[in-house]
Amino acid sequence: MGQCRRLHNIRKSTVSILVLILLLPYLRHVINEGRAKLAGIAKDHPRQLVTAPAIHVKHSFEKEQATRNDNNVTVNLCPIVPPNLIGAFFVNMEPESFEEIQKRHPYIKPGGRFQPLDCKSRHRVAIIVPFRDRESHLKILLKNLLPMLERQQLDYGIYVVEMAMPTTFNRAVLMNIGYKEALKDYDFQCFIFHDVDHIPENDLNLYNCQRSPSHLAVSVDKNNYKLPYPGAFGGVVALTKEHVIKVNGWSNMYFGWGCEDDDLYQRIHQNGLKVSRGPAEIGRYKMVKHLRDKTNQKNKDRANLLKGMKTRMRSDGLNSLKYDVLKREYRPLFAYIFVRIPVEGDTKSHH
Numbered sequence: 164m165g166q167c168r169r170l171h172n173i174r175k176s177t178v179s180i181l182v183l184i185l186l187l188p189y190l191r192h193v194i195n196e197g198r199a200k201l202a203g204i205a206k207d208h209p210r211q212l213v214t215a216p217a218i219h220v221k222h223s224f225e226k227e228q229a230t231r232n233d234n235n236v237t238v239n240l241c242p243i244v245p246p247n248l249i250g251a252f253f254v255n256m257e258p259e260s261f262e263e264i265q266k267r268h269p270y271i272k273p274g275g276r277f278q279p280l281d282c283k284s285r286h287r288v289a290i291i292v293p294f295r296d297r298e299s300h301l302k303i304l305l306k307n308l309l310p311m312l313e314r315q316q317l318d319y320g321i322y323v324v325e326m327a328m329p330t331t332f333n334r335a336v337l338m339n340i341g342y343k344e345a346l347k348d349y350d351f352q353c354f355i356f357h358d359v360d361h362i363p364e365n366d367l368n369l370y371n372c373q374r375s376p377s378h379l380a381v382s383v384d385k386n387n388y389k390l391p392y393p394g395a396f397g398g399v400v401a402l403t404k405e406h407v408i409k410v411n412g413w414s415n416m417y418f419g420w421g422c423e424d425d426d427l428y429q430r431i432h433q434n435g436l437k438v439s440r441g442p443a444e445i446g447r448y449k450m451v452k453h454l455r456d457k458t459n460q461k462n463k464d465r466a467n468l469l470k471g472m473k474t475r476m477r478s479d480g481l482n483s484l485k486y487d488v489l490k491r492e493y494r495p496l497f498a499y500i501f502v503r504i505p506v507e508g509d510t511k512s513h514h
């Protein structure tokens with residue numbers, strides 16, 4: 164009897180273990196969903212807005228006053244919290260022609276300039292996009308970004324800065340050029356330096372500037388929505404005009420891939436500023452999948468350049484920027500600036 168009972172128990176436990184093993188994937192799924200819900204992230208269905216907009220709201224340093232728009236009609240300053248934000252939105256990764264995108268945004272002016280119609284924006288923002296041979300990425304970006312910028316009630320302009328071939332790509336120098344060229348058009352106060360392949364997923368990620376420079380691309384799908392390292396400053400960052408001036412812009416010396424963003428991060432800290440970051444569930448991006456570009460190979464010198472950044476930062480940056488503008492066009496959805504930059508990287512490599 165005792166033996167039978169033991170046998171029965173063994174059978175019973177074998178059965179429950181089997182059942183457990185079979186259920187394991189399902190249980191894991193339930194736990195993950197629970198976790199995701201807690202974090203405000205759900206995977207395959209529309210994500211609900213669980214975080215109040217107030218978290219990421221930034222101060223306005225301007226006086227609240229009625230003013231006049233283009234048609235000379237008095238309008239009020241836009242509300243501090245834009246009223247039409249929707250939080251997480253579905254990203255559409257299919258490229259679409261610029262003409263189709265333009266049709267949905269009839270209020271955008273040549274050069275990709277926009278202002279809210281019924282109120283005066285609190286933020287004059289230039290979005291600087293470093294670019295070479297990524298037209299499909301640009302289409303995906305604009306398609307998803309423009310509606311979000313409008314909902315955020317920004318007074319914005321988009322600057323696509325392309326580097327002429329065959330020089331090795333230099334992302335940072337294009338950022339500096341975008342900054343300078345944008346200021347020739349308008350008194351922008353805030354600069355969003357934006358990789359063309361980073362597609363935002365949440366409109367609570369406000370494209371404006373705060374007292375501190377901020378890292379906006381906090382969680383990117385290619386990094387499993389995790390910050391790759393604590394000092395990461397890649398993808399999309401926001402700096403005021405004053406911040407850019409204070410740090411002498413970006414270094415011009417990083418030809419090829421890597422470390423130019425870390426250099427800027429260190430410039431910020433060397434100049435007594437700090438980087439701020441919003442919550443990961445808001446600073447979410449999808450990166451368009453791509454291979455390494457032939458003219459943007461890993462920069463073998465990047466670690467050394469970064470090591471010497473402190474001694475160079477006062478002389479290498481906005482104040483040493485050299486470039487020729489080959490084309491400057493106010494296209495319907497963005498200002499296009501085509502530039503050639505002197506190839507210090509190449510001349511150096513001859514020695």
Ligand code: UDH
Nearest residue numbers: 293294295297332334358359360453454455456459
């Ligand atoms: N960019 C261009 N054209 C280029 C190179 C870079 O437009 O030829 C710009 C673009 O805005 C891009 C940014 O520079 O988003 C950063 O470059 P990247 O996207 O090449 O950098 P990332 O770190 O990729 O994403 C590095 C190569 C990864 C290869 C992965 C293979 N699985």
Ligand code: MN
Nearest residue numbers: 358360450453
């Ligand atoms: Mn990329």
